[in-house]
Amino acid sequence: MAPQPPQTTLLIGGSNGTATLCAILGDKSNPANANHVLRVATRSGDKYLDDNKAAPRVWRCTEKKHLSDVVAADFLPTRLITHVGAPDSVFVYGGQQEEGENRNDDGAASLNPLERAISGVHAPDNGGPVDIIILACPVSAHFALLRRIAKAMYNLDRRGLLGRSPARPPIYIGSLYAAGGFDWMSRIAFLKERPVDFDGTWKRSLGLFGLKAFPYLTKSLKAGEVTLHGRFPQLQVAVCPSNAGSRSRVKMLLDRVLQNNETGKKLEFLGLSSNEMLGGDGTCEEELQVMNEKDYTTTSSAMSAASAYGGAKNAMIIAAQTHKQIKNAKEGISASAAATSTAPPIIMTANSSATATNSHSSTKNLLPPKPALDALLTQSLADQADPFSSLAFLTCTLNSTNQILHPCILVALFRDEANPERNEKDGTISWNPTKELTPLPRFYADGAAKAEAGQLITAIAGGEMYFVIDALERLLSPRGYDPIAALHGGEPVGRKVMNFLGNSPHDLGSRSGLTNLALKTEFVKLYGNESVNESTASGSDEEDVIGNRAGLINREKLLAWCMSTGLSHNSRLNAVLSPCIIDESSRQEDGTVQIKPNAQTRFFTDDTQHGLCICLGLGELLGFDLERDMPQTLYVVRRLQKWMKKEFVLPQEKVTAGSMIVGDAKDVSETSAPQAFGVKTVQELKRFLQLDVFSETHELNAEGVLRKSGLMARL
Numbered sequence: 001m002a003p004q005p006p007q008t009t010l011l012i013g014g015s016n017g018t019a020t021l022c023a024i025l026g027d028k029s030n031p032a033n034a035n036h037v038l039r040v041a042t043r044s045g046d047k048y049l050d051d052n053k054a055a056p057r058v059w060r061c062t063e064k065k066h067l068s069d070v071v072a073a074d075f076l077p078t079r080l081i082t083h084v085g086a087p088d089s090v091f092v093y094g095g096q097q098e099e100g101e102n103r104n105d106d107g108a109a110s111l112n113p114l115e116r117a118i119s120g121v122h123a124p125d126n127g128g129p130v131d132i133i134i135l136a137c138p139v140s141a142h143f144a145l146l147r148r149i150a151k152a153m154y155n156l157d158r159r160g161l162l163g164r165s166p167a168r169p170p171i172y173i174g175s176l177y178a179a180g181g182f183d184w185m186s187r188i189a190f191l192k193e194r195p196v197d198f199d200g201t202w203k204r205s206l207g208l209f210g211l212k213a214f215p216y217l218t219k220s221l222k223a224g225e226v227t228l229h230g231r232f233p234q235l236q237v238a239v240c241p242s243n244a245g246s247r248s249r250v251k252m253l254l255d256r257v258l259q260n261n262e263t264g265k266k267l268e269f270l271g272l273s274s275n276e277m278l279g280g281d282g283t284c285e286e287e288l289q290v291m292n293e294k295d296y297t298t299t300s301s302a303m304s305a306a307s308a309y310g311g312a313k314n315a316m317i318i319a320a321q322t323h324k325q326i327k328n329a330k331e332g333i334s335a336s337a338a339a340t341s342t343a344p345p346i347i348m349t350a351n352s353s354a355t356a357t358n359s360h361s362s363t364k365n366l367l368p369p370k371p372a373l374d375a376l377l378t379q380s381l382a383d384q385a386d387p388f389s390s391l392a393f394l395t396c397t398l399n400s401t402n403q404i405l406h407p408c409i410l411v412a413l414f415r416d417e418a419n420p421e422r423n424e425k426d427g428t429i430s431w432n433p434t435k436e437l438t439p440l441p442r443f444y445a446d447g448a449a450k451a452e453a454g455q456l457i458t459a460i461a462g463g464e465m466y467f468v469i470d471a472l473e474r475l476l477s478p479r480g481y482d483p484i485a486a487l488h489g490g491e492p493v494g495r496k497v498m499n500f501l502g503n504s505p506h507d508l509g510s511r512s513g514l515t516n517l518a519l520k521t522e523f524v525k526l527y528g529n530e531s532v533n534e535s536t537a538s539g540s541d542e543e544d545v546i547g548n549r550a551g552l553i554n555r556e557k558l559l560a561w562c563m564s565t566g567l568s569h570n571s572r573l574n575a576v577l578s579p580c581i582i583d584e585s586s587r588q589e590d591g592t593v594q595i596k597p598n599a600q601t602r603f604f605t606d607d608t609q610h611g612l613c614i615c616l617g618l619g620e621l622l623g624f625d626l627e628r629d630m631p632q633t634l635y636v637v638r639r640l641q642k643w644m645k646k647e648f649v650l651p652q653e654k655v656t657a658g659s660m661i662v663g664d665a666k667d668v669s670e671t672s673a674p675q676a677f678g679v680k681t682v683q684e685l686k687r688f689l690q691l692d693v694f695s696e697t698h699e700l701n702a703e704g705v706l707r708k709s710g711l712m713a714r715l
Contacts, residue, residue: 008037008127009257010117012145013137014044016218017176019226021136023061024259026085032262037127038087041117045092047223058086063228088125091117093148115152119161129162132253133173139180140605146189149173153206154195162204169249170205178210178238179400180610181672183393183693188677190695200697208240208693209250212270212396213490215258217572229572234492235260236268238392240693242383244287271392271483272382279486283380390689391476391483398469401461401490403611405567406603407636408456413447413578414597427643428596440580440595444573454564459632461489462503463553467629468618470509471518475682501554513546514629521623522682548629579603599644608640609671613648617662617673621680626661646670
């Protein structure tokens, strides 16, 4: 096997995902991990350093290899694979010495642990600056970690410790689970930490990415040991900036991190440039086909193509040739006449043999022929329409199944009709471990089995969420594209069922009349009145009633039963216990004890604040009547926020005429709802999504050049 190209990966966070990747990627006996330096930055030093706190801890991962990741069950053929490995280095951040550092000292010794992990300065490995930074953490930790990363990146960029573009490819920062408005968080984190002397342009370019679904179902109960119960069947990613170079680079980096060459999985890109089955224009699929045809993804090609970014450049070059060939065919130009313009260009590499022999001729050869030159300087229409891949990241945020499932199951599981007053206050219920045969309720096997769980999930995930998705997509996406709705529901099997039953977001948005209502509301805001053409703004004659109502979801009772049954009988989930706090003082002679949900766990902090609250905030922004159109979502959030002692939405008793249920809530700033970012209208959302995700100020820089121009000096 040819040697792998060098890659340095930094994992940030102490999650089970980090532990899994430490075992898999840290296994140096696997040839696929050759030349791959793995670093971990964490606050959990006890977990990722050995017992002597001297070296990285070795992790053993037991992976259950199912016959299929799409339909995984223990009764089907399953084999066990063991991975044993450790990261090359571990950096523990967040200590007191970090807070008290002298940041005026530009010496390398003043770098804090996270800065050393990113730059490679004083690192106990030879990886140099990182190629990719991966957040493997709960969604609720994204913002705090992005602020730390932003602060570190600004400092390292100012000192020139990251290298420079275009000599070095961009550093990509991303998450294994980009729910909760990950790109929104990046915008505000990098804006908040931007120093006053930042000139608006990074010396080394940065990129952002995020996976739509967490790739592993994994659990660690003991330091050094982790069980991988299965892998998510689809790997779909949002990438910013939206261009062929970024996609090619991220594919190369993530294919290695996620072991795609060994598992046979492939990475799919989200957004307007995605393939047509994912709601895009097919740009990504064309690029992939061209790369596969020309075989520019092999190790030898990657090594020869300027060590990192050459592969991306070649992807654009070859893609341009393919478009040129298509154009020639449409215009009737013969193959022989077009041969000169479509001949494969030389691979651009700074250390080619020609460079060493003749600098003048090699410089000339580095300039690719037309149309390759065009490809390096232009983008597809889809990339131009959404340069920051905002719609791709919205796909991750609005099609996140866990952030609907968990809150609905919590509400159903922690219900005690015998003591409603106490139960309403903090979710306390009675539990008898002896009778129930488990120390605590099983979250899915017991919670999802309750009929209310299936009913809530179906009403929210298959109805109220779809109203938001369809209306928002119509207002943000170019006409004819549906990158968000194309992936509704999160799961491919469930999506096909919902489409077959006529329950797609487009179907629900149309039957409810809410999509047309949102369009009409925006029309009035933009143009001042409805009198221009009432027929273009109103719905069809069949829409006598507008809004959510009973009967909109076809086969709703059947879907609710299927949801409860499927979740409660999932063999990979049935052992998961509920997040509980036990009141030992209440234990009775027969073993019955009072328990209540632990509101500090990610089932609350991730899924309520950074899941359902986003949906409610977008619904309010679109002009929906939340009490009428999203009653179940509102009910779940109101119930859970009581247990959390928070006010993410206004309680029903506080709602008055003209009040904003989300925007006026006391603790809305602790959520990822658009109102927390100061965004309260569709137009404000559009302007917000036009901001650079890393706080670069290209427009202001262009204005600065203009102000210094000779013409301005004459005025």
